[in-house]
Amino acid sequence: MNNFNLYAPTRILFGKGQIAAISQHVPAGARVMVTYGGGSILRNGVLDQVRQALGERLVAEFGGIEPNPDYATLMRAVETGRAQHVDFLLAVGGGSVADGSKFIAAALHYRGEPWDILSAGGKVESAVPLGVVLTLAATGSEMNAGAVISRRETGDKLFFSSEAVLPRFAVLDPSTMFSLPQRQTANGVVDAFVHTIEQYLTYPANAKVQDRMAEGLLLTLVEEGPRLLAAPEDYEARANVMWAATMALNGYLGAGVPQDWSTHMLGHEITAVHGLDHAQTLAIVLPAMLAARRAPKRAKLLQYAERVWGLREGSEDARIDAAIDATRAFFERMGVPTRLSGHGIREPRLEAILGKLEAHGMTALGERDEVTLDVSRAVLEAAV
Amino acid sequence: MNNFNLYAPTRILFGKGQIAAISQHVPAGARVMVTYGGGSILRNGVLDQVRQALGERLVAEFGGIEPNPDYATLMRAVETGRAQHVDFLLAVGGGSVADGSKFIAAALHYRGEPWDILSAGGKVESAVPLGVVLTLAATGSEMNAGAVISRRETGDKLFFSSEAVLPRFAVLDPSTMFSLPQRQTANGVVDAFVHTIEQYLTYPANAKVQDRMAEGLLLTLVEEGPRLLAAPEDYEARANVMWAATMALNGYLGAGVPQDWSTHMLGHEITAVHGLDHAQTLAIVLPAMLAARRAPKRAKLLQYAERVWGLREGSEDARIDAAIDATRAFFERMGVPTRLSGHGIREPRLEAILGKLEAHGMTALGERDEVTLDVSRAVLEAAV
The missing domain is CATH 1.20.1090.10 (Dehydroquinate synthase-like - alpha domain)
Known part of the structure; x- marks a missing residue:
């Protein structure tokens, strides 16, 4: 066996009804932005459950994060997060939403040009704390430190990784995937x-x-x-x-x-x-x-x-x-x-x-x- | 599958030579007390490696934690820790040393009678941060929140558990077990x-x-x-x-x-x-x-x-x-x-x-x- 350094601190809240448990794991008084992709979570009730669990902590929502999340989209989310003084992100969706939200979390704290995180190895020392409500099992992004971000304007698809963007928790409710x-x-x-x-x-x-x-x-x-x-x-x-x-x-x-x-x-x-x-x-x-x-x-x-x-x-x-x-x-x-x-x-x-x-x-x-x-x-x- | 809440944030530093890596995971400027049991780690070089990795951060050593760690022994360690203004514990040994050190970590922060933690469900809200250098694979204590403590004076053997005492890291170097x-x-x-x-x-x-x-x-x-x-x-x-x-x-x-x-x-x-x-x-x-x-x-x-x-x-x-x-x-x-x-x-x-x-x-x-x-x-x- 080779030597290794294993760090997987994400809390897993697994099972039916666990979306309600996020209220115990997002700090009281937090200013939360919910990030998501398309409309399915609007239709299947997931977003309603999230809103209810967050209550007054929910200060912003940012939808429209696409598959292979685009840098331009994410930078608009960063603007929204800054304007609303957001100090917690809750990603609701699959791997693209989780990856995109990791980038938003890092960019909100980054001093300098956020593009450098992806293109120039800019080191992410800290990030806005992030939680995930997973609605598509596939990428594993909900419990790791990596993210893949695309920039359609330039044709780039780039990766970054930082322990600072490891989700604090991930809700895995299998019933969110029924549809x-x-x-x-x-x-x-x-x-x-x-x-x-x-x-x-x-x-x-x-x-x-x-x-x-x-x-x-x-x-x-x-x-x-x-x-x-x-x-x-x-x-x-x-x-x-x-x-x-x-x-x-x-x-x-x-x-x-x-x-x-x-x-x-x-x-x-x-x-x-x-x-x-x-x-x-x-x-x-x-x-x-x-x-x-x-x-x-x-x-x-x-x-x-x-x-x-x-x-x-x-x-x-x-x-x-x-x-x-x-x-x-x-x-x-x-x-x-x-x-x-x-x-x-x-x-x-x-x-x-x-x-x-x-x-x-x-x-x-x-x-x-x-x-x-x-x-x-x-x-x-x-x-x- | 039943619902679950899984939280295992301990960083595992696994393999030959990994004791040296603790220098990267104990904060600079920390005041560290090393806790251990018997003399084997003195003889096999493990304690020397630990001392070298900690350098000036090492301010106290407390040996003599016995198998089925005894409350009286641990309370002596708490006194030493208080006297030396210790703000990080490093347990070097097997499950008993890890368990005992979890109790020391909790007792150092506990307001009130530490015995209540074991006997009266006293809630451990915070603890001195703890790392483990494992020298005996068995109990799993190095990566969980539980500890079993004995009190020979009264014949009790009691358990407590708190996320506050989850080790920040555990070094697992298999070669420490050769002897x-x-x-x-x-x-x-x-x-x-x-x-x-x-x-x-x-x-x-x-x-x-x-x-x-x-x-x-x-x-x-x-x-x-x-x-x-x-x-x-x-x-x-x-x-x-x-x-x-x-x-x-x-x-x-x-x-x-x-x-x-x-x-x-x-x-x-x-x-x-x-x-x-x-x-x-x-x-x-x-x-x-x-x-x-x-x-x-x-x-x-x-x-x-x-x-x-x-x-x-x-x-x-x-x-x-x-x-x-x-x-x-x-x-x-x-x-x-x-x-x-x-x-x-x-x-x-x-x-x-x-x-x-x-x-x-x-x-x-x-x-x-x-x-x-x-x-x-x-x-x-x-x-x-």
């Missing part, structure tokens, strides 16, 4: 699955607890994901998937082990060039990536085959093939295509995607820096 | 194993992530525990056991699920009456407890049999028998007897033990309050 569209439910399951794989399916590091936890999350997603498509209001299945998605990226899986993340990096560029959803790109890249790197990942692929898919018969190569096939079949069963052609993209813009990878310095990805542009090209060609 | 006596190593493995069982082996609550995590910890302890007896300086095995023991009681396993803890309650009284180590009592009680409650625990016993011990053949009853036998055999393999007679106790003082249980109100234990004094009697009789 999600199938596509978002499925994308969330795929996203959590691939987050887990990126921290697990590398090379053996003798981290037995982390391996078993990862396998447990994968098994849970495989069992419960398809159930959600059949029964969107199955509370227990929603609960298991919601908790699995948070656990997949709160730091516990990745503590003390090598990490990959090459599937994510290729996926980001596919989204930039072809406009697919983030999880859609992961479902396309991962099976091809595993096939291309079956040699360096051999030991963990065999472990994955046995412990997640129960594959114990046949030659090692046959088990690896079967595990990759099972991964692909799982995504397809979730209604998420695993080839670019599944989205009608029969001639992907390979040079544009590879050019972006190169421009972003993504020329030696993966747990052993082995994913060169040539490997990325082969993966993309195999993913058509 | 542990076999008995302490074995006790630690059994303690972590039974902590896990108490939160897992109850009745199904459809908490798939928690179940898989628990099974992962059990499998890790079963695989790595015996290895440690054969090779006490196996860093990887120490690391896996150390991390498993912390994860076994930091709140994640018990979140959203029923919990038992009857084995612990019986064990406490056996320690009080017969003086066995805490883990020794757990190894004696658990197999008998599982056998006595095989009906209400049937579904989880079958799951445990399959997923932890690989038992898939034979009748359900045969698999349950085999799982209980395997549990017993594991403890024995760790060198920890699983019957009172294994410690030479052929005529246990049943009435004294049951009398204490009754006096402490322990007359309806377990996840469904089903462990009456009659059940406890039967368990104890079966454990001779």
